[in-house]
Amino acid sequence: KAGVTQTPRYLIKTRGQQVTLSCSPISGHRSVSWYQQTPGQGLQFLFEYFSETQRNKGNFPGRFSGRQFSNSRSEMNVSTLELGDSALYLCASSSSLTPGQGDRSPLHFGNGTRLTVT
Amino acid sequence: AQSVTQPDIHITVSEGASLELRCNYSYGATPYLFWYVQSPGQGLQLLLKYFSGDTLVQGIKGFEAEFKRSQSSFNLRKPSVHWSDAAEYFCAVGAETQGAQKLVFGQGTRLTINP
Numbered sequence: 001k002a003g004v005t006q007t008p009r010y011l012i013k014t015r016g017q018q019v020t021l022s023c024s025p026i027s028g029h030r031s032v033s034w035y036q037q038t039p040g041q042g043l044q045f046l047f048e049y050f051s052e053t054q055r056n057k058g059n060f061p062g063r064f065s066g067r068q069f070s071n072s073r074s075e076m077n078v079s080t081l082e083l084g085d086s087a088l089y090l091c092a093s094s095s096s097l098t099p100g101q102g103d104r105s106p107l108h109f110g111n112g113t114r115l116t117v118t
Numbered sequence: 119a120q121s122v123t124q125p126d127i128h129i130t131v132s133e134g135a136s137l138e139l140r141c142n143y144s145y146g147a148t149p150y151l152f153w154y155v156q157s158p159g160q161g162l163q164l165l166l167k168y169f170s171g172d173t174l175v176q177g178i179k180g181f182e183a184e185f186k187r188s189q190s191s192f193n194l195r196k197p198s199v200h201w202s203d204a205a206e207y208f209c210a211v212g213a214e215t216q217g218a219q220k221l222v223f224g225q226g227t228r229l230t231i232n233p
Contacts, residue, residue, distance in 0.1 A: 004161070031219055033219050033220070042223055042225045042226065043208065043210075044223075045221065045222070055219075056216065056219070058220075090161055090162065092161075092162075092219075094218070096217065096218075096219065099217050099219055100216065100217050101214065101215050101216065101217060102214060103218055103219070104150065104167075104169050104217075104218050105217075105218055105219070106152065106164050106218055107162075107164070107218070107219060107221065108164070109154075109161035109162040109163070110161050111159070111160050
């Protein structure tokens with residue numbers, strides 16, 4: 001079974017631009033979560049989608065948004081890029097069928113998209 | 119809200135030596151606890167997880183972890199490390215009320231192996 005696939009692996013953007021990152025979950029997984037990893041803040045939860053609905057959202061500004069398609073693939077978008085948005089963006093999927101309280105389906109991570117904002 | 123502390127930023131051990139990586143969490147109710155490993159340029163790989171029951175959990179690659187509620191700890195151990203274990207290790211906590219998808223991670227411990 002193929003793992004979580006993230007594209008592209010690397011991106012270089014200029015401040016003020018916007019960017020879209022893509023994530024294909026493990027086949028059969030319907031829950032997709034996004035995390036940002038930076039040297040200063042570490043790993044931080046961005047949001048989670050299940051069946052095309054955002055279930056959870058982290059503490060990030062509205063410039064960060066996401067969506068999920070009917071085939072469970074997900075995209076995240078960052079508008080008006082800032083230098084501080086430079087990070088490794090990790091997507092993770094889980095086999096959860098009933099996400100939420102008591103759900104124990106662990107996250108399976110992709111290799112990430114390295115975004116550099118200049 | 120949950121929080122996780124990994125007190126050791128960097129640990130160096132010799133190949134064949136034993137290893138213990140520390141993790142302390144803060145959460146008032148029953149935590150979901152995880153250890154992940156990240157090699158350079160890679161994503162995170164799940165080593166092991168704890169939800170309830172037996173407090174000693176076995177994971178992949180010969181790792182184990184012990185949940186100690188009284189100490190709010192979930193330390194990772196391996197009896198004999200291999201050079202391929204050099205990587206960054208992350209402890210994470212989730213809330214039973216929210217499920218295992220929304221995790222709070224520690225800052226990580228970078229493990230270096232001396233030959």
